[in-house]
Amino acid sequence: MDISTYTSGKTDQAIFDCLLQGGMERRKGEELLFSTYSYFIREGTKKYSLPEEEAFDAYSDSVLSAIQKVISGNFEGRSSLKTWLFQIFQNKCVDLLRKKATNKNSVHNTVSVSDMLHQLSDTAKTIVQKMIEKTDWELLKKKVSELGEKCRELLLLSADGYSDREVAAQLKYKSADVVKTSRLRCLDKLRQLYKNPLHDAEY
Amino acid sequence: MMQNIEYINAYFDKNLSPDEMRQFDQKIQDDPVFADEVAFYCSSLSALKDQMNEEKKKRFREIYNTEELLKENKPPVVFMRRWLKVAAVAAVILIILMAGWFWWPQPTPKEMADKYIKENFNELPVTMGNENSLQKGKNLYNDNKPAEALEQFETILKTDTGNTEAKKYAGIVSLKLKQYDKALEYFSDVEKTTLHTNPGKFYHALTLMKRGNPVDMLKAKQLLHEVLENDLAEKRTAEEWLGKW
Numbered sequence: 001m002d003i004s005t006y007t008s009g010k011t012d013q014a015i016f017d018c019l020l021q022g023g024m025e026r027r028k029g030e031e032l033l034f035s036t037y038s039y040f041i042r043e044g045t046k047k048y049s050l051p052e053e054e055a056f057d058a059y060s061d062s063v064l065s066a067i068q069k070v071i072s073g074n075f076e077g078r079s080s081l082k083t084w085l086f087q088i089f090q091n092k093c094v095d096l097l098r099k100k101a102t103n104k105n106s107v108h109n110t111v112s113v114s115d116m117l118h119q120l121s122d123t124a125k126t127i128v129q130k131m132i133e134k135t136d137w138e139l140l141k142k143k144v145s146e147l148g149e150k151c152r153e154l155l156l157l158s159a160d161g162y163s164d165r166e167v168a169a170q171l172k173y174k175s176a177d178v179v180k181t182s183r184l185r186c187l188d189k190l191r192q193l194y195k196n197p198l199h200d201a202e203y
Numbered sequence: 204m205m206q207n208i209e210y211i212n213a214y215f216d217k218n219l220s221p222d223e224m225r226q227f228d229q230k231i232q233d234d235p236v237f238a239d240e241v242a243f244y245c246s247s248l249s250a251l252k253d254q255m256n257e258e259k260k261k262r263f264r265e266i267y268n269t270e271e272l273l274k275e276n277k278p279p280v281v282f283m284r285r286w287l288k289v290a291a292v293a294a295v296i297l298i299i300l301m302a303g304w305f306w307w308p309q310p311t312p313k314e315m316a317d318k319y320i321k322e323n324f325n326e327l328p329v330t331m332g333n334e335n336s337l338q339k340g341k342n343l344y345n346d347n348k349p350a351e352a353l354e355q356f357e358t359i360l361k362t363d364t365g366n367t368e369a370k371k372y373a374g375i376v377s378l379k380l381k382q383y384d385k386a387l388e389y390f391s392d393v394e395k396t397t398l399h400t401n402p403g404k405f406y407h408a409l410t411l412m413k414r415g416n417p418v419d420m421l422k423a424k425q426l427l428h429e430v431l432e433n434d435l436a437e438k439r440t441a442e443e444w445l446g447k448w
Contacts, residue, residue, distance in 0.1 A: 030259065030262075031262065031263075031266060034263045034266060034267075035266055035270065038266070038267055038270060041267070056263075056264070056267060057260070060259070060260045060263045060264075061256075063263065064256050064259060064260075113245050113246065113248075113249045116215060116245050116248065116249075117245065119214075119224070120228055120231070121228050123232055124228045124229075124231040124232055124238075127231055127232060127238050128231060128238060128241050128242045128245065131238060131239055131241075131242030131243075132242045132245055132246050135242070135243075135246040135250075137246075137250060140246060140247065140250045141250055141253075141254060144247075144250060144251060144254060155247075155251050156251055156254060156255045156258075157255075158251075159248050159251035159252045159254075159255055160252065160255045180212075184208045184209055184212055187208055187212075187244065187247060188208050190247055191208075191240070191243050191247070194243070194247075195243075
């Protein structure tokens with residue numbers, strides 16, 4: 001897809017170029033996207049009477065969601081980046097208002113988990129989902145922070161959608177295969193830490 | 204355990220064949236320990252993703268705070284820019300209006316004269332009551348018989364050479380008939396009389412404007428100035444025309 005066909009300006013094109021380039025350029029693209037349309041936050045406070053902090057959260061979530069879609073090739077380009085992002089932002093604001101109205105605060109965003117399970121049969125999906133619901137997210141988060149810095153960094157980059165090859169380039173690993181082996185070892189280590197809190201922390 | 208993680212990873216990386224994927228699905232249903240490992244794999248990726256997003260949000264917050272700080276430190280500049288924008292737009296509109304005023308095609312003296320004649324000399328004022336000879340001339344003119352009306356006014360002037368009203372109407376009818384020399388002669392005579400509101404000079408200028416020779420134009424302009432300076436009849440029209448000249 002030639003994204004330039006669907007974008008309205010040079011800035012949008014620069015954002016797409018950086019995001020799709022990967023590595024440190026992707027980080028630059030993320031920040032550029034955030035800055036370019038950060039005035040939406042003020043729109044959110046005016047239009048939806050949200051406190052600045054909540055409008056900021058809604059906007060940040062919108063930017064992160066947009067980044068994810070662009071990277072995974074799910075941006076269809078039916079409208080300009082601005083229009084598309086604003087639509088996502090509006091939906092986030094409305095969701096936020098609904099949550100406030102029903103007094104529901106989600107502890108953990110499980111959307112990404114549901115996305116992962118879409119290949120499973122309904123029976124298998126139900127089994128896994130029920131087990132996931134039992135996850136102690138705070139403990140898991142704590143155990144992630146207890147992993148060694150290298151392991152943590154590797155896992156975070158992988159979870160952010162970087163390929164093993166990109167992670168190898170960024171973290172100076174010899175090859176993508178080494179990254180893959182290290183990543184799986186780190187995950188296994190995290191599991192041991194989570195399941196057995198007395199397990200040796202540093203890895 | 205590592206073997207299971209590799210297997211789970213291969214599934215989510217879509218590196219398994221359709222048959223292997225079906226077996227994977229079945230194993231979840233048959234083996235609770237394996238199902239728990241799959242659930243943990245998904246949970247940990249989700250938690251890591253959330254943590255990554257939290258870190259990104261922190262970065263975004265720093266960017267946003269810096270931007271806001273910069274904005275707060277520059278309120279006068281922002282205000283000035285907005286103010287300047289408004290001023291610039293107003294200046295452009297003003298320039299366009301002024302340019303329109305100067306360059307918008309103004310009517311020529313001849314066009315001004317035509318308009319005046321059309322608006323003022325279409326009909327001559329008549330009075331109710333017995334029809335006298337002057338009235339008869341005006342009625343003929345109003346009945347669209349200008350030549351006969353002129354003959355009537357000239358008949359009056361043969362017996363009453365000092366009749367200023369007859370001279371005025373004879374001049375007007377002559378102007379309508381495009382007999383400019385004759386009209387000029389009559390209006391010049393009217394000019395010389397001591398009427399309280401003497402339109403002679405103005406009509407004289409009007410006739411010259413209608414005839415439209417270059418010398419006529421100069422003379423007409425001079426006469427209009429005289430109308431204005433001497434506070435004569437049709438002073439306002441003279442002032443308006445001179446403004447457009």
